[in-house]
Amino acid sequence: MVTAVTEGIKVTVETTYQAEFSSPHQHHFVFTYKVKIENNSSHTIQLMRRKWEIFDAGDQVKYVEGDGVVGMQPILEPNDFHEYVSGCNLRSGLGKMKGSYLMEKLFDGKLIEVQIPEFQLIADIFDN
Structure with a gap:
């Protein structure tokens, strides 16, 4: 689990390798x-x-941009939080991601770039 804080906005990320949906012999993690x-x-x-910047040891760096997260543009009051789960496919079992969210302060329209901490994507292909 990794965490970053930007202007009082805390982003925490926890990753899980999904072995049951992966095919290591076909370079799909x-x-x-x-x-x-x-x-x-x-x-x-x-x-x-x-x-997002997605680094895959078996491929090139990919950049992904878009509106909101998983189809939502959540509004967070002070002391509120939002959680979501998303996914990523890699060609290798080793990679990492980092990125940012563009947030708007609703009282004055000021935009803030909130950092998403870099996190590792490591397949545990030796358990079976």
Whole structure:
């Protein structure tokens, strides 16, 4: 589990290798990651966009951008939090991700780039 804090907004990420959905012999490794976003600031914020850098030891770096997270643009009051689970496929069993969320402070429209901490994607292919 890794954590980063930007202007009172805490992002925590926990990853899981999904062996039952992976096919190592076909270079297909599936990971899920659970993200918790906590608004420890004094302002109401809304998550507008996401940006990811995905590093795969068996492939090139991929960049993914889009609106919200898993189809949502959650609004977080002070001391509120939002959790979601998403996934990533790699060609190797070794990689990492990092990124940022574009958040808007709803009282004045100010945009903040909130850091998503870098986290490792490591397949445990030796358990069976």
